[in-house]
Amino acid sequence: MRVAMIGTGYVGLVSGACFADFGHEVVCIDKDAGKIGRLEDGIMPIYEPGLDLLVANNVKAGRLKFATDAAAAVAAADAVFIAVGTPSRRGDGHADLSYVYAVAEEIATLVDGFTVVVTKSTVPVGTGDEIEAIIKKIRPAADVAVVSNPEFLREGAAINDFKRPDRVVVGIEDERARAVMSELYRPLNLNETPILFTGRRTSELIKYAANAFLAMKITFINEMADLCEAVGADVQQVARGIGLDGRIGSKFLHAGPGYGGSCFPKDTLALVRTAADAGSPVRLIETTVQVNDARKKAMADKIVRAMGGSVEGKTIGVLGLTFKPNTDDMRDAPSLEIIPALIAQGAKVRAFDPEGHEARHLLPQIELTEGPYEACAGADGLVILTEWDQFRALDLGRVKELMNGSALIDLRNIYRPAELQGRGFRYTSVGR
Ligand code: NAD
Structure with missing residues (x-):
């Protein structure tokens, strides 16, 4: 399959390189010319273990290319991925979707023939509907299926996470997208990765629900740690004692200074805002944000x-x-x-x-x-x-x-x- 990956950051570059390694033809696009220039010189713009070798191998094999201009790659693509940032909007904590919508506007004029437009960025429920509306408004005749395919990779273990994920989630509203998405992820059949097809809104929410749950789990053990200090108990033994219960699980029970990073803080906040707007507040997550x-x-x-x-x-x-x-x-x-x-x-x-x-x-x-x-x-x-x-x-x-x-x-x-x-x-x- 031919893939255009728009946004060559932590997620776009890893996803693009892994899809190329699966055997697809991938062009990773970024408007940051410095980043693309470095990649063309074989220099990684980020530190991620194993990424330099994976990129080098796939560039050498001719399956992975880089560009600053999306036109040719999008026109040729079976699937166009949107993997740009969705940071917190200053002031209100909503996800800033301006980068995502700018890409939607750009690709509307570029797609040629039936094209699956896949949102890999973490985006609030309803964003897929909006992307579809933007493309249709600019070019009513565009033949696109807009899909949600959230990414669950962790920085530091990103390649393994992409190639051996616990699951792949794909939200579709147009049945024609199913075959394209199945073909893209076909190599994962080898290790029997569950590919979960859902509606698009459900898929968008799954990503936020997953991150919010993990942030809550960390925050839970952090509060237990404070309690341990107050009463003379050992949080590591508490974590082991509860984690061995299969219903709880031992991962994400390491007490520390509070969660940070490029996802949990912004995604918990965005979920709080989405839920409040929908009149269905998520109080556990509101509290998680405050406690953290x-x-x-x-x-x-x-x-x-x-x-x-x-x-x-x-x-x-x-x-x-x-x-x-x-x-x-x-x-x-x-x-x-x-x-x-x-x-x-x-x-x-x-x-x-x-x-x-x-x-x-x-x-x-x-x-x-x-x-x-x-x-x-x-x-x-x-x-x-x-x-x-x-x-x-x-x-x-x-x-x-x-x-x-x-x-x-x-x-x-x-x-x-x-x-x-x-x-x-x-x-x-x-x-x-
Ligand atoms: P990033 O900031 O590393 O990369 C985004 C890239 O998009 C940048 O290089 C930027 O120059 C480029 N870009 C922005 N607008 C563009 C445009 N119009 N055309 C071309 N390129 C453009 O971000 P990231 O960490 O890769 O995150 C991307 C998305 O993936 C976010 O929604 C994030 O929540 C989600 N996500 C991130 C992780 C993670 O661990 N970083 C994990 C899962 C999901």
């Missing part, structure tokens, strides 16, 4: 308490700035709230992250170091904010020697309290 927002502030206070009640004039080493390991994505990362709160209270911050290069612009007040040990040097306290593998195996003797103080605040629970205390750290973690 408050948690970031509470984490800064926790660090200050662990450092003796004041960070004025103190140096804090920070390990990890991205919202999770194995990605360079810093959108809505907890670090962006916690670090400025510490600086506002007079702290000096030295931080290291293997891929969080954007911190240079997003956190200009901090000093970025070349490695983890440089961030520890002279620090009165050390904070672990993101659980990159390399922070799990630090030479703790060296860390202790380099530091000026002994407070270690592990907001990801990657170390064992007894071990760290035995080495002379004043160790604080979450819910233990």
Whole structure:
């Protein structure tokens, strides 16, 4: 099949490269000429494990191409994917659909023959109807079927998630789209991936319901962690004790500094707005949003308490700035709230992250170091904010020697309290 992927970001580039690897002919399109130029030079615009090799192999095989102009690829395509961003609209939390609708307007004039237009971006219920209306208004004769096909991949494990997903969800209103979508995902039949065909609105809602549920699960265990601290229980054992119940499941039960990233914060907010507009409020999710927002502030206070009640004039080493390991994505990362709160209270911050290069612009007040040990040097306290593998195996003797103080605040629970205390750290973690 011929695929035009419009938007070559975390989702578009991974999806495009994986579809090419399935054997389809894919053109990844982006209006960011710098991004397309780098891709044409073999340089990845994002950090995602395995992506460089996957892209290189498929470019070499002639199945994957890049373009800034959508015209030729859209005209030739069996399926045009919309994979542009849907950030929170400033002020009200609704999903900003301006990028999606701009693409709909653009492709209306370009499609040639029967074309399936697939929304991969996360979009509120009813967006597919609007995309269809935009295309029909601009070009009444356009022969398109507008489909919803939300993406569930996780950054850091995106390729495996795309190629071996738990399920694929496809929302259609035009039966002709079923064959095209089945053919696109046919290689997944090999591992018997369930492909769930639903109505378009249902498919759009499934994505938000999934993200809201996961955000709620994280927030639940975070509140349990606070309760554990108050009553002298261990949240990791609580998580294991409940997670072994098949009805609950052990995933997404790791207590931490609160969820962040490019999806959960904006998608929970957008669902709250959609539900309120529909007169059917989702109070659990409204509360999840509030509890999670408050948690970031509470984490800064926790660090200050662990450092003796004041960070004025103190140096804090920070390990990890991205919202999770194995990605360079810093959108809505907890670090962006916690670090400025510490600086506002007079702290000096030295931080290291293997891929969080954007911190240079997003956190200009901090000093970025070349490695983890440089961030520890002279620090009165050390904070672990993101659980990159390399922070799990630090030479703790060296860390202790380099530091000026002994407070270690592990907001990801990657170390064992007894071990760290035995080495002379004043160790604080979450819910233990
Ligand atoms: P992103 O910001 O990394 O990429 C979006 C890309 O679209 C950018 O490169 C931008 O230049 C390009 N773009 C915008 N308008 C364009 C246009 N008119 N023509 C061509 N290109 C255009 O975003 P992302 O993280 O890939 O997210 C895309 C969508 O996928 C969002 O709706 C998001 O919610 C959803 N999603 C993201 C993830 C994730 O882990 N990042 C997972 C599942 C779903």
